[in-house]
Amino acid sequence: MTTAPAGRSAAPADELGAHVSVAGGVQNAPGRAAEIGAANFQLFTKQPNRWAEPKIDDETTAAFKAARAEHGIAVAGAHDSYLINLSTPDGRLWRMSQRSFQGELERCARLGLEFLVTHPGNATDGDIEEGLTRNARGVTESLEAVEGPTRVLLELTAGAGTTVGASFENLRAILDRIPESQRDRVGVCLDTCHAYSAGYDLVGNYDGVWEAFDEILGLELLGLIHMNDSKHPFDSRKDRHEEIGAGSLGEGPFRRLMRDVRLRHVPKILETPKGGDGADADIRNLARLRSYREGDRIGQCQRRREDSTR
Numbered sequence: 001m002t003t004a005p006a007g008r009s010a011a012p013a014d015e016l017g018a019h020v021s022v023a024g025g026v027q028n029a030p031g032r033a034a035e036i037g038a039a040n041f042q043l044f045t046k047q048p049n050r051w052a053e054p055k056i057d058d059e060t061t062a063a064f065k066a067a068r069a070e071h072g073i074a075v076a077g078a079h080d081s082y083l084i085n086l087s088t089p090d091g092r093l094w095r096m097s098q099r100s101f102q103g104e105l106e107r108c109a110r111l112g113l114e115f116l117v118t119h120p121g122n123a124t125d126g127d128i129e130e131g132l133t134r135n136a137r138g139v140t141e142s143l144e145a146v147e148g149p150t151r152v153l154l155e156l157t158a159g160a161g162t163t164v165g166a167s168f169e170n171l172r173a174i175l176d177r178i179p180e181s182q183r184d185r186v187g188v189c190l191d192t193c194h195a196y197s198a199g200y201d202l203v204g205n206y207d208g209v210w211e212a213f214d215e216i217l218g219l220e221l222l223g224l225i226h227m228n229d230s231k232h233p234f235d236s237r238k239d240r241h242e243e244i245g246a247g248s249l250g251e252g253p254f255r256r257l258m259r260d261v262r263l264r265h266v267p268k269i270l271e272t273p274k275g276g277d278g279a280d281a282d283i284r285n286l287a288r289l290r291s292y293r294e295g296d297r298i299g300q301c302q303r304r305r306e307d308s309t310r
Contacts, residue, residue, distance in 0.1 A: 013039035013072065016227075016289055018270035018282040019079065026056065026111065027063035034071040036282045040267045041076055042117070045107040048082045051096065053103040056110050064111055075267045077115030077150075077224070080104045086138035087121035087131035087164040094134060097121070102142040109148025115223055115267075117153045117189045120165030120174060129173075131164040136177030143182040153189040153223045158197040158239035166198045166237075168216040175221070187223035191271070192249060192257070193230040193241050201234060202253040210262070225268045227254065227289065243272050244285045251292070258293040 017040030020032040026043060033041035046054050056064075068076060081104065084097045101118065108116045118139070123131025139152055154174055159166030165174070171188055178186055190213070196202050200209045213219065229247030231240035245251040257263060268289070274281040 030067040085121035191226035193228035
């Protein structure tokens with residue numbers, strides 16, 4: 001049983017979590033998730049700005065799995081390297097990216113992680129359709145080479161420049177290009193900051209965004225939500241995360257996300273800025289999100305009490 005550090009109160013396990021540090025080794029990640037009161041987390045299995053592909057040895061794997069069991073971690077996953085670009089027209093960079101992505105998937109499978117989030121990349125020649133095809137080929141080759149429990153989640157991007165994956169239609173096109181034999185191992189990650197920056201108005205048309213998602217992709221493909229406010233305005237095509245309720249999305253969409261029964265089972269991971277606060281920033285943002293749902297419960301109880309006195 002996990003004990004909250006001094007000055008921190010343990011929160012009940014729910015679908016919320018955060019991206020946590022792997023300083024000192026991936027085996028330390030489950031404990032760090034427990035420290036912030038989370039049963040779900042995301043990590044990097046390597047340094048995200050280097051091509052080096054480390055191997056995870058048996059001792060580290062065993063220590064990670066033991067720590068995960070000790071701390072009652074329900075869902076754990078990884079985000080792939082920032083250098084990977086499976087949509088590039090550059091043949092050499094594409095093959096480097098594919099090999100790196102395969103390495104990411106191998107480490108995830110070894111650790112028994114549930115998901116691997118990937119940015120679809122950039123079609124730097126401006127040919128988005130070919131970029132979608134190249135991305136699907138890279139994901140497919142990697143899945144065919146690596147068996148395991150890990151589901152690849154294509155992340156909606158903010159849409160800057162020649163970025164691929166900034167629309168539900170783009171993600172659908174990638175999925176449709178993946179062979180049926182591997183398609184059930186692929187899903188979608190929706191990042192709230194990216195979605196708002198890409199033109200999906202979670203503030204003014206929350207219901208419409210999710211209706212479009214369900215129509216084009218299907219809610220059953222939603223494997224993860226990255227809960228991030230945005231430093232930039234709607235449809236800016238810029239990717240800068242902000243603390244929950246402190247950016248251009250404000251509290252409204254997050255309040256609705258926390259109360260949306262359709263999404264209650266979907267893991268929700270913070271990637272909000274930590275600044276100099278470290279884990280305390282995650283604790284603060286998780287508490288804010290939980291308060292939105294708790295506020296709904298309090299309101300329901302008050303309404304029931306009022307009804308009973310009439």
